[in-house]
Amino acid sequence: MSIQALGSPPKWAVNAVCAESTSEFFYPDEQDYITASAAKWACRRCPVRDECLQWALENDEQFGVWGATTPKERRRIKRTAGER
Numbered sequence: 374m375s376i377q378a379l380g381s382p383p384k385w386a387v388n389a390v391c392a393e394s395t396s397e398f399f400y401p402d403e404q405d406y407i408t409a410s411a412a413k414w415a416c417r418r419c420p421v422r423d424e425c426l427q428w429a430l431e432n433d434e435q436f437g438v439w440g441a442t443t444p445k446e447r448r449r450i451k452r453t454a455g456e457r
């Protein structure tokens with residue numbers, strides 16, 4: 374699944390850099406650090422990166438690269454936020 378395949382994608386998704394990409398690229402296996410790094414690099418030039426990351430955190434996205442973060446990085450962000 375990709376952001377464009379969501380049942381009702383958020384409005385900001387129309388400007389997503391990944392809209393024209395294959396979903397596999399943004400959903401690498403957990404151990405595929407090379408593809409994850411490439412996807413994160415693509416996110417860095419995305420105009421909706423902040424919105425994307427916020428959406429992934431709020432919706433507890435467990436898979437894929439969102440807002441230039443991997444699932445592991447998002448878990449760390451949430452853990453850190455919970456400690457405050």
Ligand code: SF4
Pocket residue numbers: 376386389390391392399415416417419420421422423425426438439440441
């Ligand atoms: S930040 Fe990355 S995953 Fe999010 S919409 Fe942009 S390209 Fe797609």
